[in-house]
Amino acid sequence: MSTDPFIYLEFLRKTLLPLPGVTEKLHFGTPAFYVNKKIFTRLKEDGETLVVSTLERDKWMDADPLTFFITDHYRHYDYMLVALKTVSPDDLNLLLLAAWRNRAPARLVKQFETELLSKQ
Template identity: 55%
Template sequence: MIHFKDSTLQALEFIRQAVMELPSVTEKICFETPAFYANKKIFARIKEDGESLVLYNEERNLWINKDPKTFFITPHYENYKYMLINLERVEPEELKQLLKLAWQQRAPKSAVKQMNL
């Protein structure tokens, strides 16, 4: 079992590898942290604390109910379709799945079709 407990940089490299193979993905800085966009729509970014990932998810309550220590929100995110992911607790394969889902929910339909998702 691999976790990103001791290294935000390790988590960031994993995230980059998982998303940069997807069409229309770019990496930019947002709130002074690395962020990932599908065209111009943000779908993931490292939170300022360096321990969490902010991730777009239209079904976040399912994930939060499944494991509230790994998936959660703060009051700031209550009115947005984002959840926070504790990078020390998330399983890499689950993170990869969630990143692709977030991209799919934010990417242009033509890019999603290109990936046959």
């Protein structure tokens, strides 16, 4: 992906805001995305790293430790850092959708799946 934080933010907005129940607001002074008042991703202060909620952190980090990693701060949390310079858009889409699903209430997940099926 590009190295411009505004392009990253535009990608995040385009990907996440159409999902049911997603809102954007600042968290620690950076753009963050929530569902059901629960944060599931935010842009780090450097503008090049994303914090993402994940239940499969080890899988991602084992596959590409330069792109998916943690710092000591995140060791005991279900979050992972993603280097936006090196992540593929497809992987990022998968990761963001999984993060949203893990935080969204069942009714919103069902709404999303129904909308997805109606488009096919």
